[in-house]
Amino acid sequence: MSELTFEDVTVRFGSGRRAMTAVDRVHLTVPSGAVVGLVGESGSGKSTLARAAVGLTPVAGGRILLDGRPLPRRGRRPLQLVFQDPYSSLDPRMTIGSSIAEAIPRGAVAGAAGRRDEVARLLELVDLSADRAACHPAELSGGQRQRVALARALAGRPDVVIADEITSALDVSIQGTVLNLVRDLHRSLGLSMLFITHDLAVVRYVSDYIAVMYLGRIVEYGPAASVLADPQHPYTRELLAAARRPGGATAAAAFPDVPPPQVADAEPADPHHPPAGCRFHPRCPVGPLVHADRAVCRDAAPTGEGRRHRAACHFASSATGQPDASGSGRTSHPAGRPGAATPGGPPTDRLS
Numbered sequence: 001m002s003e004l005t006f007e008d009v010t011v012r013f014g015s016g017r018r019a020m021t022a023v024d025r026v027h028l029t030v031p032s033g034a035v036v037g038l039v040g041e042s043g044s045g046k047s048t049l050a051r052a053a054v055g056l057t058p059v060a061g062g063r064i065l066l067d068g069r070p071l072p073r074r075g076r077r078p079l080q081l082v083f084q085d086p087y088s089s090l091d092p093r094m095t096i097g098s099s100i101a102e103a104i105p106r107g108a109v110a111g112a113a114g115r116r117d118e119v120a121r122l123l124e125l126v127d128l129s130a131d132r133a134a135c136h137p138a139e140l141s142g143g144q145r146q147r148v149a150l151a152r153a154l155a156g157r158p159d160v161v162i163a164d165e166i167t168s169a170l171d172v173s174i175q176g177t178v179l180n181l182v183r184d185l186h187r188s189l190g191l192s193m194l195f196i197t198h199d200l201a202v203v204r205y206v207s208d209y210i211a212v213m214y215l216g217r218i219v220e221y222g223p224a225a226s227v228l229a230d231p232q233h234p235y236t237r238e239l240l241a242a243a244r245r246p247g248g249a250t251a252a253a254a255f256p257d258v259p260p261p262q263v264a265d266a267e268p269a270d271p272h273h274p275p276a277g278c279r280f281h282p283r284c285p286v287g288p289l290v291h292a293d294r295a296v297c298r299d300a301a302p303t304g305e306g307r308r309h310r311a312a313c314h315f316a317s318s319a320t321g322q323p324d325a326s327g328s329g330r331t332s333h334p335a336g337r338p339g340a341a342t343p344g345g346p347p348t349d350r351l352s
């Protein structure tokens with residue numbers, strides 16, 4: 001079990017007028033043995049953060065640490081990324097067995113027989129029979145291919161798995177079986193996981209903690225039960241409310257306790273020109289209710305300090321109808337709340 005920490009991580013793309021900051025000074029912890037669900041709308045920077053963690057995208061600033069130490073540049077890869085589309089990690093010309101065998105680190109098993117046995121063990125771990133090793137990807141269903149992608153990721157015995165929308169491309173009926181598998185693997189192997197999804201029903205099902213991302217920043221973080229039952233950031237409330245609307249995400253029935261949304265003055269977010277101050281302020285229904293001129297929201301970026309459940313909003317507690325007169329940006333529950341999901345909160349105490 002290992003703890004993954006993003007410390008002040010920034011990722012930029014392009015240069016000159018096309019320059020943009022996809023991930024902006026992110027602080028995020030995946031506690032040892034926990035599943036952190038990372039949610040946010042398309043373009044908020046979730047995949048970029050994942051790719052930066054495994055070294056596919058260079059970081060412009062900050063540090064990514066495993067158990068407090070920088071990630072090794074060579075040798076065993078303690079972080080593995082599983083993508084939405086298993087075709088991207090499986091060669092259609094190779095058998096499933098060869099694809100998995102290729103991912104077993106050199107020296108981890110002895111000889112061809114050892115490799116074969118390890119492939120069979122990995123296939124069984126993801127609920128596929130060992131004889132599937134002889135199949136090609138095209139002979140498997142989408143759900144089975146995603147299981148193979150998971151087996152391939154597990155071949156290197158990683159400490160942390162990052163799953164990027166791994167159920168989004170699957171039929172709803174198959175999604176459940178893959179999610180059950182993820183939960184079982186997490187429990188039996190003690191894996192730490194960063195589970196990226198836009199579907200709040202999915203995130204509720206698998207996560208111990210939830211992190212909400214908006215325009216490159218984490219705007220809320222906390223125990224899953226606490227974030228879902230008592231969202232502190234207006235953006236999180238908007239996401240939950242959208243999930244409850246007909247035609248929204250599949251989670252409608254899952255959030256009976258979330259009050260209906262206040263109507264936001266929606267302006268599409270432009271990642272090339274993010275607003276100053278709080279990035280959500282042009283869309284936010286809460287700031288004007290508390291401070292008519294929204295000056296603090298326009299001028300100052302909220303940091304989201306606090307221990308267990310925290311939100312980067314100057315009026316975090318106003319989101320639940322209890323104005324925070326200090327406007328400090330702290331959550332109203334710095335010490336967490338009774339019944340929170342997992343004991344022992346993450347060590348970082350601010351969001352950005």
Ligand SMILES: Nc1ncnc2c1ncn2[C@@H]1O[C@H](COP(=O)(O)OP(=O)(O)OP(=O)(O)O)[C@@H](O)[C@H]1O
Nearest residue numbers: 013014022040041042043044045046047048049271
């Ligand atoms: N290689 C790249 N070059 C330039 N811009 C990029 C690149 N990759 C991502 N971006 C931009 O970075 C921002 C964040 O994208 P990212 O894919 O991380 O978001 P996301 O939250 O994962 O969204 P989605 O759920 O749609 O994948 C977007 O504005 C995207 O256009």
